[in-house]
Amino acid sequence: MSSSLYRLGLLMASLRWKIVGGWVLLLVIVGGLAAGLGGTFTSDIEIPGTEGQRGIDALANRFPEMGGTAGQVVFVTEDGSPVDEHQDQIDALMSDIGEVEHVSVAPSPFDDLSPGTLSEDGTALIAQFQMDFPTGVYPEASVEEISRLVEEADTAALDANLGGQVLHSSEIPFGIGEIAGVIVALLILAIVFRSLVPAVIPIITAIVGVGVSMLALVALSAGVDIPSVTTALGAMLGLAVGIDYALFILSRHRDQLSQGDDVRDSIGKALATSGSAVIFAGMTVIVALVGLFITGIPFLTVMGVAAAATVALSVVVALTMLPALLGIFGERLRPRRIRRRMQENGGALPAPDPQAAPRRSLRRSWVRLVTKVPALTILVVIVGVGALALPIKDLELALPDLGTEPRGTAARDTYDLVAEEFGPGYNGPLLVTADIINTTDPLGVVDELESDVAALENVKEIQLATPNQGADMAVVVVIPEGGPTDQSTKDLVAELRDRADGWEQELSISDVTVTGATAVGIDVTDKLSSALLPFALFVVGLSLILLALVFRSIWVPLKASVGYLFSVAAAFGVTAMVFEYGWFNGPLFVHVNGPVVSFMPIMVMGVLFGLAMDYEVFLVSRMREEFVHTGDARGAIERGFTANAPVVTAAALIMVSVFAGFVTSGWFMLQPIAVALAVGVLVDAFVVRMTFVPAVLALLDRHAWWLPGWLSRALPTVDVEGEGLAAVLEHRRWTQEHGQHALRLEDTVAPLLGAPGTLGPLTGAIAPGTLLVVRAPDDAARGTFLALAAGRHRPRSGILAVHDRLAPDDVAAIQGRTHWIGAGEQVSERLAGLSEHGLDRTVVVIEQIGDLAHAAASDDMLIARLDALLEAGATVIVGSRKDHPIDAERRLHGALRAPDRLLALSVQRSTASTLEGAHA
Structure with a gap:
């Protein structure tokens, strides 16, 4: 991997302006999609299959008047007079609310069929209304219209307050704190690098990564339900890891520049070393976040996948845009002190003084302290x-309710007002639903169920008990003594569910459920808690x-x-x-x-x-x-x-x-x-x-x-510190000294394929445009060598390079450049099908020389085609089952336009193998 990252760094540095422009263009495109699609996030958190969610779904289908999003208007008289003196004003407001789009029902709280809740002193009243949208999906225009009506109804004599689920907002409150966090990060980077220019780069890359991922989420939210907290979590995580990943690579680059490295080469080396660790680090975060699917909770899975995608994008930005920016800034990222010393020394950094004592540092003192005892x-x-x-x-764990909203907001003020005037339980009513289709006395059954529920501990009162219009479903609205997150409310939910079976038998009803926003929140918390240990x-x-x-x-x-x-x-x-x-x-x-x-x-x-x-x-x-x-x-x-x-x-x-x-x-x-x-x-x-x-x-x-x-033999080798980079740089230096070679072996040893023993050590090299005949009566030895050259087998030790790719790290790239023609295949057709692009990097392995000779005899153009391939720089390696030249090899030698391109290699299970005629 390190060799691939090294080349990626060099490529990004050379295409620097195009790469940066590409990211900016992507940001603009995704931003356009987000604006055009107009997606919205949901504040609803649900877990399909839980009892609370089943009850909500049943209400939406069979009792739609109670299945949508609930809202409430709380009226309090300012002078302590009875609230019913303002009946006309209250009825007018509820009638206006009922006319708002998406409001399904807004009855008068003075209606006998659906009365409101009156406080004990008669000075406060709760009026309910229902919207036809499900919980968590809010038509903003409708809610804004209702808010305006409630504000207009607020007078000196009567205080009107809007509350309920309709005020659950999916907006994400970003503010000065997040900006301050980024500024502090910038200051830390400036202190670390002792310069503002390199400090800005990680901030830029992190913002680009977060910007693309967040805008993509906005676009996706037009078709997928995405919890509103997902974007905030993704932005927080994306900024943090985006800055950190860029810091790891940039700090390595700056260290190398401080040692006098060339800018472009340093970018490649930084990506090959720290970039490897960044990929590993990013993968661990991604796997852990995607692993949230094991909880079986859909909204949590969505959050995990979205956050993982943000981290993945941060890794990609660090591996592409960051090296491009490093290339753009070039020498300006080299510390001034080092630049000055290099200018004074003819462009090279003078050797360090070996007599100089190491500088004292706090980190050295700290590690000595903690390891002393x-x-x-x-x-x-x-x-x-x-x-x-x-x-x-x-x-303690729970889902947030309106009581966790900031003080001063309408949602929080109304929540506190309800708790003060009526009791905390009115902020979290429970709905007990039952299927009563089998009973002949729906009203009587509902009355009995109401009486049984009211007698339970922790029940403050029954707000409403009624069958639906079809008389096949009953709903009992239970007001608990405690608030939505109180333990007493959780105990009441558990007791109601424990008694469900008994009520079903006694009252001849079925499918008794405890639901409502409070019950759903308790179900979600229980499910999450049980998923924590796995x-x-x-x-x-x-x-x-x-x-x-x-x-x-x-x-x-x-x-x-x-x-x-x-x-x-x-x-x-x-x-x-x-x-x-x-x-x-x-x-x-x-x-x-x-x-x-x-x-x-x-x-x-x-x-x-x-x-x-x-x-x-x-x-x-x-x-x-x-x-x-x-x-x-x-x-x-x-x-x-x-x-x-x-x-x-x-x-x-x-x-x-x-x-x-x-x-x-x-x-x-x-x-x-x-x-x-x-x-x-x-x-x-x-x-x-x-x-x-x-x-x-x-x-x-x-x-x-x-x-x-x-265990060491069973575990694969993972290079996270770019240890393979040393081999890449060594091969690069070797190539500069000896020239380009299609195949290089140096003390290469590999286990034999299909037989015990090893092949090698082999040492030698061949230039591009060579036809190499590999002679060996030993099928295992010959097959092993051909497989090594084709990237189909890994060496145990030594150096194996095919052009600029090194095994075993780059075996996939070697395979991608190699064309394997197995025994019995049509050689003419395969050679004719080779693309003319990149022939100077192409290796063709023909398993049997007899197949090549037979094709040449039946195809007059084959030798000419072979000559053209060799002339273009392609390398052809052919296997022969003899340890000496055979007729087919001699005919090939005589037919080639440049016979000196044909070389021969005899291989056996011996350490004396050498490449005949190769430039060692």
């Missing part, structure tokens, strides 16, 4: 994280597998997973402190305390997993690299930490600043997620990765990098 460091971390995690026991096992198991692949170790993945759980525990504990205990509410702009949004834990676990793996890879991979090169376990920890800690520090601070910016939005749906992610990143980067991890590695010493041999 590693067991003590580990104990301190466990105690500290444990203290932060203690409040988890008080963390998802946690999925994430931890995934981390163990991924890190075992990267670090070739047993203990490093275990340590990383434990550290991740530490970070999650601390994040949830601090979230409970803020939203349950009320700590730091003022500075964090938190306006309500109570249960946090129920999908916070599972979403935070998914996102934090990816970010934690980012820091683990960037920090520990450098330690592993140092250990592999030196064998010094303790020294590798210090050198690896010192090299990569500054980048991880900056990345974590940027993440925290972006997440903190979203905390200040005041949107309760997003605030707990932003707080948990900010705390989780802070703890993970500074407490876990920079303190706990070095201490554990120091305690384990060399054992930290141990992996059983059988």
Whole structure:
């Protein structure tokens, strides 16, 4: 992968203006689609199949007057007089509301059939109305018209307030806090790079990535139900990872420029090294977010896929637009001090003074401190994280209701007014529905059901009990004693459902359900809570597998997973402190305390997993690299930490600043997620990765990098630090010295195909435009060599290059350039079908020389076609079953226009194999 990324970086740098222009054009196109399609987001959160959702769906079909979006107007007299003195004014308002488009029913609260709710002192009244739109889909024009009517009805004598589900807004409150977070990120980047020019680049790429993904979501929302929180979550995550991924690549580029590297070559190297880690880091986040599908919750799956797509787009931007921008800025990204020294030294950087003492740094002092007594460091971390995690026991989950809206909004003021005048239960009524089609006395059955429900504990009153117009469905509107998120309300829902079977038998009714917005919210929370453990096992198991692949170790993945759980525990504990205990509410702009949004834990676990793996890879991979090169376990920890800690520090601070910016939005749906992610990143980067991890590695010493041999052989090799780049650069230098070659082998050893033993080591090279005859009576040896040249077999060691592609990293590219003509195939037709484009990079492998000779005998133009291919630079490799020249080979040699293009190679299971006539 590193070699492909190296070439990608060079290509993006050379096409820099076209690439940047392409991204800008894409942004404009997607923006046009978003504006033209006019999509809207939904604030509805539902889980099909739950009892609450089944009840809502049944109401929409069989009792449409109660199945749409509910609204309420709360009337309170200003002078304490009875509210019924204003009956004419109230009736007029409700009549006007009933005329608004999409309002299905708006009865007078003084109607005997559907009376409103009167307060105990008679000074306040709740009037209900129903819209024909389902919950979560709001016709803005209609709601605005109703709001205007209610405002006009508000007088000095009678206070009118609009409330209910119609005020659930799908708008995303972006504000100054998010902008401040980006500005703080810019300042951090400016400090890291000590220059404003490179600091701006990650901000630009992150904004482009987020802009394209968010506009795409707006366009998609015209045909797909997308929760409104999805865009805010995607924007928050996209900005954070977009800036971080660009930082990782840009910091590597700047380091290389500081060492005097050429700008274009440095871009390729930066992408091949840090770009590999960015891809791995992005994949971990993407897999964790897409993995939310295992919860079986549709809206959460949509959120996860949308957020994963945003992260994927951030990775693509970092691999394409970023190197293009690096190419545009060119030498301006090289530190001024280095530029000046290079100008003074004729364009080259002078060699460093070997006698110069290493500079003292805080990071070196820190890693020495935490690894001096590693067991003590580990104990301190466990105690500290444990203290932060203690409040988890008080963390409660629920879906936000209108009581979580900011104070001063109509929705929140009406919610508080209802709770004050009537009781908190009126903000979260429960609907008990039943199929009464089998009864001969619908009204009597409804009365009995009403009496039984009213007698239950935690029931304040029955607001309404009635059959529908067809007398086949009954609805009992239950007002609980507590609010929508109170435990007493949850207990009442559970008791109502427990008694359903008994009522069905006693009253000869069926399909008794407890539904309504409050019951649906309780169902969603229960479903999410039950999905938390399977998802946690999925994430931890995934981390163990991924890190075992990267670090070739047993203990490093275990340590990383434990550290991740530490970070999650601390994040949830601090979230409970803020939203349950009320700590730091003022500075964090938190306006309500109570249960946090129920999908916070599972979403935070998914996102934090990816970010934690980012820091683990960037920090520990450098330690592993140092250990592999030196064998010094303790020294590798210090050198690896010192090299990569500054980048991880900056990345974590940027993440925290972006997440903190979203905390200040005041949107309760997003605030707990932003707080948990900010705390989780802070703890993970500074407490876990920079303190706990070095201490554990120091305690384990060399054992930290141990992996059983059988497992090492079973696991594929993953290059996340661009280790394969060294081979690419070496082959590039070799090519500059020896010229272009179609095939290069150097100490190449490969296991034999279909037989025990090995082939090689082989050393040699052939130029493009060569016809190579591979002689070997040994079918396994000959087949192995042909498969190696065609990219169908991987070498065990040594160098195998086909043109500029190296095996095993680029076997797919080698296969893409190779045409394999198997035994018995029509050689003439296959050669005639070769495209003339890119022949100088084409390799043709013909399994049997007899097939080529037979084709030449029956096709007079074949030799001419073969000559033309060789002249154009194509390389042809042919297998022969003899270890000496045969007639077919001699005829080919005599027929070619340039006979010296034909070379021969004898291969066997011996170390003496050489390429005859090749330029070694």
